[in-house]
Amino acid sequence: MEAMVRTAVSEAKKDAACRILGRLSSGVAQVPPQANANPEITLQRAGLPIAAYREEILNTIGANQVTIICGETGSGKTTQVPQFLLEQATTAGKACRLICGQPRRIAAVSVSERVASERGEELGGTIGYQVRLESRTSLKSLLTYCTYGVLLRSLMAGDTALASVSHVIVDEVHERDRHCDFLLLVLRDMLARCRGLRLVLMSATADLNTLTNYFRGAVIINVPGKLYEVEEFFLEDVLRITGYEIPGSKKPAKNQEAVDSQTIEKLDEAMEAAWDQGSDENFSRLLGLLEGRSVDHRHTYTQATALMIAAAKNRPDVVTQLLSKGADPSAVANNEFTALEWAVECGYENIAQMLREYIESGSPQVVSQDQERLDTYQKEAAAADDSIDHNLVATLVAHLSSKGDPGAILIFMPGYEDIVGCSEKIHEAMTSVGVQYKVFMLHSNINTSEQKQVFRVIPERKIILSTNIAETSVTIEDVVYVIDSGKVKEKSLDAGTGICQLKCMWISEACAKQRQGRAGRLQPGQCFRLYSRQRFQWFTKHATPEILRLPLHELCLAAKLLAPFNTSIADFLAKAPEPPPPLATRNAVNLLKLTDALTPCEDLTELGQHLVNLAVEPRLGKCLLFAILLRCLDPVLTIVCTLAHKEPFVLPQAPYLRKSSSESKRRLAAGTFSDHMTLLRAFQLWQESRSKNRDRKFCEQNFVSHAVLEMVTGLRAQLLGQLRASGFVRTRGGSDLHELNQFSDNWAVIKAALTAGLYPNLARVDRDHQQLRTRTEAKVRFHPSTVLRDGGDYKNTLTELPSDWILYEEMGRMGRMCHIRTCTVVSPVTVFLMAGPSRMAYDPQFDGEADEARCQLAAELESDSENEDEPCRTLLRLDEWASFRLEASNARALVQLRQKLHSLFLRRLKGPAAQKVSSQGDDQVIRTVVSVLTNEEKSLKLPQPLGIGQKPRAFDFSRPYERSTDSSSATSSPCMSPNSDSSHTSDSAIRYLVIKNGSLQLLHDAVASGHWTFTPNTLRSIAKAQREGKTVVVIFSVQGSGGFQGYARLGRPEMATCPLQWLKVGDVPFQAARHLLNPWHNNQRVQHSRDGQALEPRVGEALCQLWDRLPPHPATLPMPHFVSESMPQSFGGRAIRGNYDPYRPRNKYY
Incomplete structure (x- = not known):
């Protein structure tokens, strides 16, 4: 028996470790149990379009190793295909285990809950999910929904990760997530080694040619969708329908010229890119920038127009669009060529003929009122191309709500900031409508339990603000109206400079159609596009795959764990469906070598093995590991x-x-x-x-x-x-x-950790030429956003810097000048001690007899302005660019200190868990480094700010309810006694425990019976607390309910069952408790508590007080008859200011 317990504990520990590391928990293939589905749900499933293809799908998957299912929106592929496979295995008595990869965590969670519900099972049984730091699986789980990242990290553990897996399903492959493309690469290689494995690819708008060419022999099944008609409206229609005018648009725009001048450089860059490359993406960006501006904008230096470029690049589609906007074909460039002459010169007779016919017709186009209104709006918009007009969105929402037609409104926003900003405008606009409504938010970083609330059917008008997470990953059945901003936030990498920028981009045509498809699930719908018809025509057909536009550092690290032996990273990534540019791969590998994550032979170092397990890019992960070493x-x-x-x-x-x-x-x-x-x-x-x-x-x-x-x-x-x-x-x-x-209050030490990780992002001031230089650029400037740029004379700015070395986060090009941003001045000693590889390829010290050329080079690159007559005695070279010159004795001491520090770092990397206590020698090394860094900062007269090492606050529970709009004192908590009227302090005599339960019915029974059966681990915690004389209060939360249902005081346990004295029963949503963080659970929110999780007493008290402070609302559980009559069952009181009240509409956050 003890052996079984030890085995179970061991397996539990392994599963917990897998969850934290982002890998799938272990499992075995089994015969799935018979589903216990409700007949009504079975009937609903049979009505889905994909049900008619059940046998074809099963037969195809059984006969082929790779199957591609292309199902339109609403076909039911995500929920039904895995169930078909489970049901087939049950009927045949055949063991199976399925993994279904999803692009986002909310999709993995919501779909798993839906499938478990359809089968009539508890989530965590046969059906489960696993996302980063969150899991609902067990040894019985045979269908696990997970994110691409979790599946990829599992595969990095080796082929054993799929040893018990019969089917891998990759959903939403059309999104071309970089992890998805990398996943397809890895899985294709594994198929040759795992002949029994079946791979199923599913998508709504897949690029079938790419997939079929990549997976030779794959069979395609097309499944139609089931959608009602969706009516389309574009920006010009929205302006007409709402009668919208930009606030303050009637006032003269004093700074209009200044605003326009800021876009000239951006337009010039777009014209140059269209001329150099001529791709669809380049012309789409150029046309987008021209919208609302003069279509005849001339390049600053060449005087060329977009029409000339389109003619010279043989783009009849672009020429047609520009002419329809009134482009002037008679405009002349610096070389005295018109667009017609460019077409003739380049040999494009088709373009030349188009231009001749247009010139000969000479008939002006009639502009409609809608077009005039659109042109006026675009000219007056404050930031038409880079921002969302929140006022327009709010006006449209109020207009739709005022009509009284039922249906949820789904609004697509590019990012969280726009979601929050738009939400506030909606609350303001809805004050005059007089209808009940609730606003929900969907974003990948919002807590999963809070996002679940969006799927509930509610009587009020449901308004959902979402990123592209709702484009394909989740389905909200009651959506009738879609408002599409047409924007998405995308990261893009300039392979030449290595700079990655997060930009708000226009979506592709395929994405726009997907968003439209979110409406009309249950009835005819409407889609309102906040962009013009003409702009829609300029959209690219498909989004650019992430692997072609994002940094590859993380994938390159993962490639070393997944690539066959003796296969280079570049060769491995070249096997992707659409291989990344060789330059991008080469730059990523070189950067990993510079940061010490890879050896010169492209093998993972100890550092690289740890960086793979951190959810940030390698350079930032290295900062963290050095911060641990330096104790900051x-x-x-x-x-x-x-x-x-x-x-x-x-x-x-x-x-x-x-x-x-x-x-x-x-x-x-x-x-x-x-x-x-x-x-x-x-x-x-x-x-x-x-x-x-x-x-x-x-x-x-x-x-x-x-x-x-x-x-x-x-x-x-x-x-x-x-x-x-x-x-x-x-x-x-x-x-x-x-x-x-220990040294978190020392700013010099913090900068040292950042320098170690952010290398080689260093810049140096050349005092002789008053220039700022980097490894790759001879001349750079500070970005206007940095505090190092004071707005005065630039040379004076450089002169006043106390040190010549600057650490920066990123470098970008604006026109012809490179700018560095997020900068920090660091000392030369900090750079030498911390930057560069921990393992130096050669001794960085040269003696005083070094040849004259070396001394001359050092003089040119040295970081301080020493007397030129002083002899060059010792040169310290960190790398081929960064060198330092100083006295021989100081140089030897610094070299020895650097070697000891980095040797210590390498030892810590080899066994961090084993190094519980630092040795006296290690401690002395750290203290010496801290002393040297601190003294150097003082010598440069760099200030040491106070209070920077303060511990991050979870929440100030001494005054947790000053947010209340009521000026009266907080009501007392009934945690000590149900009849107590005295104020309850955060007494340590009370132990608060959160109980997670998978069934609402069991909680109903507990309310009726006054008893609850606890797990053995929780019983031990209860018994220990009661032995210590503590009162135990348990707070119940049903899994998937999105809230807490009540709390009770425990009596003495009777075996595994304890009597309950219910103190309060009622629904407290997680959103009302989102401000409460539990110090006893890594400062996580209380809703993230596991079963039996203890709460810090003040947190527990604050959570219990929520039942007294929420507004009236219907309870999920009945009020037990034995609850004290002195306790109000209405749960009156005002909502907490600063937290959105989920039970009634408001005109703003309050």
Whole structure:
């Protein structure tokens, strides 16, 4: 019996480790049990279009190793195909195990819940899901929905990951996610080794030619969809229907010329790209930039127009569109060529004939009223191409709601900031409509349990703000209206400079059709496109695959674990469906070598093996590992998470506020010459203001995005969990975190950790020529957003810098000049000690007898302005670019210190979990490094800011309900006694436990009977607390309900069953408790608690008080007869200010 228990515990530990590392839990193929489906659900399934293809699908999958199912929106492929396979295995008595990959976590969670419900099973049994840091699976799970990333990380463990898997299903392959393309590459190689494995690819709008060419012999099954007619409206129609005018549009635009001048450089770049490459994407971008502006815009230097470029590149489609917009064919470039002459010169007679006919006709086009209205709107829009008009969206929502026709409204936004901004405008616009409504948000970084609420059917008008997560990954049945902004946020990499930028881009035609298809599921729908008909014609057919436009560092690391022996990374990635550019692959590999993640032979180093397990790019992961070594984890973790997501600072629209925005950043920098300091202080001060209910005001005053900082908070918790899983941070106990933050108050040490990771992103001031140089560029400038640029004379700015070395996050090109952004001044000693590989290929020290050429080179590159007559005695060369010259004794000491520090780092990488306590020698090395770095900062007169090492706040529970709009004191908590009227303090005599239950019916029975049966682990926790004399209060939450259902006080256990004295029963949604973070669970939100999770007493008290403070609403559970009559069953009180009240509509967040 003990052996069985030990085995079960061992398996549980393995599964927990897999979840944290983002890998699939272990499992075995079994014969699936018979489904216990409701007859009504069975009837609904039979009505889906894909049901008619059941036998064809099963026969095809059985006879072929690769099957492609192309099913239109609404066909039911995602939920039904896996069930077909399970049912077939049950009937045949054949063991199976299925893995279904999804592009997003919300899709994996929602679809698994739907399938489990259709089979009449509890989630976590036969059907489960696994996403990063969240899992509902068991040893019985035979169909697991997971994200691409989880499946890919599982495959990185070797072929054994699929040893018990019979079918792998990859859904939504048309999205061309880079992990999806990489997954297809890996799976195709594995098919040759695993002959019994069946691969099923599913999509709504797949590029069949690409897939069939890639998987030779794959069989295609086309399944039609079941959609009602969806009526289309474009921007010109929306403007007419709503009568919308831009607020303040009737006032003269004083700065119109200045605004236009800012776009000239962008237009010039687009024209140059169209001329050089002539691709669909280049012309689509050029035409998009021209919309709302003069179609005859001339290139600054060549005076060429878009029409000339289209004629010279043989693009009749573009020529036609430009002529329809009134392009002038008689315009002349610097070489005195017109568009016609360009076509003749390049030999394109078809284009020449088109232009001749147009010139000969000479008939002006009649512009309709809709077109005039559209032109006026586009000219007056404040930022027509790069932003979303939230006022227009809100006006349209109010218009649709005022009609009274039922149906949910789904609004596609590019990102979270637009979701939040648009939500506030909607609340303002809906005040005059007088209808009940609720706003829901869908975003990949929003908590899964909160996103589940969007699938509920509610009597109020449902308004859903979503990113492209709702495009194909999830289906909301009651959507009738779709509002499509036409935008998506995409990252793109310039392979030449290695710069990756997050841009708001126009979607493809295929994506636009997918969004339209979200309406009309249950009845005829309407799709409102916030772009013109003409712009829609310019959309590319399909989105560019991510593997062609995103950095490849992470994939290159993964490739080393998945590629066959003696296969280079470039050769392995060249086998992808659409291989990435060789230059991008080569640059990614070279960067990994520079960061010490790969050896010169492209083998993974110890560092590379750890970086693979962190959910940030390799350079940022290295920053974290050095922060652990240097004991400054918390501030570096905050900075890294901000860099991994995005900067929180927003640019105010009003020009007169931009100076205030810059001044705010300078105040946060506190004279440190560091943008990284502004990121750290913005987060810390925001957390401090949030504890005082002043976070919104802080964000407004400092031009900071509340939404971005919320994202950073979540990412911090995720990375800390992964560091624990890797052994760098202890799983239990706060002493380790305290030790790892010993030097968190020392800014010099924090910069050292950043320098170690962000290398080779270094710039150097050339004092002789008053220039800023990098490894690849002889002349760069500071980006206007950095605090190092004071707005005055540029040469004076460089002169006033206290050091010649600048660390930067990214470099981009604006016109002909490169700019570096997110910069920090660092000392030369910091660069030498921290930057570069830990294993030097050669001794970086040359003696004083080095030849004259070396000394001359050092003099040219040295980082300080020493006396030129001083002899060159010792040269320290970090790499082929960065060199330092100093006295021989100091040089030897620095070399020895660097070698000891990096040797210590390499030892820690080999066994982080085993190194619980630093030896005295290791501790002395760290202290010496800290002392050297600190003294160097002092010698350069760089300030040491105070308070930067403060521990991140979970929540200030000493005053948790000052957010209430009621000025009266908080009501007492009944946790001690149901009849108590006295104020309840956060007494440690109470132990609060969260109980997760999979069945609402069981909770109904517990309310009626007053008893509950606990798991053995929870029973042990209860018994221990009661032995210590503590009162145990349990708070119940049904899995998948999206909230808490009540809390009760426990009596003494009777075997596994305990008597319950119910104190409060009623529904408290997770959204109402989202501000409560549990320090006893890695500062995660209380809704993330596992079964039996203990809550810090003040958190438990605050959670219980929510039942007294939420507005009236119907309870899921009946109120038990034995609850004290003194307890109000209406749960009156005002909503908590700052948290959206989910039970009644409001005109704004309050």
